[in-house]
Amino acid sequence: MRREIDAVKKKLESFLVCADFSNDIPVLVVGTKVKNGINVINAFKGEEAEELYHKLSDKKGEKN
Numbered sequence: 344m345r346r347e348i349d350a351v352k353k354k355l356e357s358f359l360v361c362a363d364f365s366n367d368i369p370v371l372v373v374g375t376k377v378k379n380g381i382n383v384i385n386a387f388k389g390e391e392a393e394e395l396y397h398k399l400s401d402k403k404g405e406k407n
Contacts, residue, residue: 358384362396369393 359381361372371392374381387395 360399362392364393364396369396371395 356375359374359376361374363370363372368388369392370386370388372383372386374383376382
């Protein structure tokens, strides 16, 4: 377990986040770019998607 944590600390990685609020149920998808597209890491829906979206997009100290 410790080896896995050390490996993550030494890794630089960028994430792509897609948020879709155009339907009844909001969706937020997290992924990474790979050679021929996107590797989806995780997806969230509903209230959890909205909360994560605000955590990622709101400036510190602001509440919407």
